[in-house]
Amino acid sequence: MRVGIPKGLMYCKYHPFLVTFFSELGAEIIVSEDTNKNILDAGVKYCVDDACLPVKVFHGHVDSIKDKCDVLVIPRIMQLWKNEYICPKFCGLPEMVINSIDKLPLTITEPIYATSKKKLYAWAKTSGKFLSKNNYQIKRAFIYALNAQENYETGIDDSGYEINAALIGHPYNIYDSYLNMNLINKMNSLGMGVKTAEFTGEDILYREAENLYKRPFWTFVRENYGFAVSAARGKTADGIIYVSSFNCGTDSVIIELIKNTVPGFPLLILKIDEHTGEAGIDTRLEAFRDMLERRAFNESDSPAHGQHTCCSKGTL
């Protein structure tokens, strides 16, 4: 049996689990290609126009593999941590896809509550039924999949750069180099080190998020807000680059929270959507880099306005 897994949304973070689980059950795994123009176009064509870019791209991925597989996995990630959601669109993702794209094969849309092993196993048990009747085999595949996921690490923590920027955003925006137009490479080639949230301990993230008046109910508030604030306060980064897709509901809140907590800390918000022009992104990145450089080497925290500033070292 051929199992199709679209390479969209949280695939970038949780693919070892999904791929290992289904291949251990004897399935042939069909993964869609990396995001490209055709996938983006198909996504824009099929998806409801108010949705955000990553959801549209997910529709494109589904469209590209729907004819090549017998079963399609549409992960409905409800909660990754207790009492924390990702976004309402994640909870309703299967419905969005099923009602937008015609002629889909069978779909696996069981809700995923990854709050404990037991709850995650409940997902595995029902989803595994598509491929195997053998409970023992499903359990074995589940354990292998968990191990594979535990051994897999994402995250970037560059060293050796003079300027470091905390790159914040949803993982599917950060790690999809087509959507963000090779942002990480661009930052590196501009001489900026990239740091992502994965290397900050959960305890620090929790501590920062606990200072909020309201306990956050989105995983990304804790991750992104916590990382941004700890990077700013702990001086592990010189500035924050926030990659956000246009009309993202959670980001509109998170960015405000960051701005409120660490006002005055350099923050560049890059909005991406299906029309983003690359030149604009380049210009903004370069300007941000120059600004950080001047801050670090010439002026420290004093405003640049009305002062004589010399050109930055070497690059201009």
Place this chain on the structure above:
Amino acid sequence: MKATVPHMGNIHVAVKALFDGLGVEYIIPPQNNDEALNIGTKHSPEEICFPFKIMIGNYIQAIEKGADTVILTGSCGPCRFGEYCELQMNLMKSLGYNLNFIVLDMPKDIGIKELFKRLVAIGAASTKSRYEKLKAAKQAILIMHLLDETEALTHYLAGYERNKGQCKRLLKECKSKAMKCTAPGEMLSLIKEYKRKIEYIPVDINRNPLKIAIIGEIYTVIEPYSNFYIEDKLMDYGVSSKRGMTPSWWLKNMALSPLKINSLNIKKASREYLPMEIGGHARECIGEAMLSFKEGFDGAIQIFPMGCMPEIVSKSILPSISKDYDFPIMSLVVDDMTGEAGYITRVEAFLDLLERRRDNVLYGS
């Protein structure tokens, strides 16, 4: 303490009754208007949803009249509404207003003790006895129910009335007179009287008006300013309309949700298309679309603010319902930039389409 609450449809009438009964000082912000929206848009984050912006406008206009405490409900669903309190507190502080927020959040999130503490903070401003406080609360809830019923009745009868405009006139009169009452008991009997009046308006039972359900995001369907007074307009057109989302429904739904026996009919109706709760009122939107189809409505109009996450999911499901059941549904997106003319044109075109369907007029064939 001078309390204020943001506007949402008719809740200010019930809130007035509650505070009158409690003897707490309060300020009702001016009815939602363009200026409130302009103030809100100026200060709010760019990408936040529409209700947030207009609420900021409400606060600032209420502060100008002397308010110093905001009472706000919260939620901890995946929808953005739950984060409003925090963002609004920060925003009002950075604007230099010294505003006290009392957030009535779900007990599941803050604990029943904390909720009780916050409720007591409101009650402490009142000098009345405990019996009178409870009585005031009960009367406010009754008023909300009655007003919602009266409104629903008016919207329904608007399609059948003999004297055109009577329903709308009576409803308007009822609301403006209710705001002049000084005691909850007086208001209660006034609304009852108007309800009776509306029940006995002359109707033409032989008419068969278009029937439309208004579904979608709770704030934009309940607050008439945000949906360009669509229900008043439908009354003018002689169309019967129904809206399941009301403040009293919301209250009942919240109270019953811990026992999971809230809105069972909606849950049942939505099972086919959206089998689980995804936050906000997406499931209710789908459920109501299905229910209104089963009740023989001609069509449904979905209204939601731009970028509303749960409603985007329901918007992508609604075309399937429309196709499977041959039931016309139109989605309208509103925000601070919506132009009224384009919006009204779409509503009118939709009504024309429904009328033609009924007469089986096939254009061009």
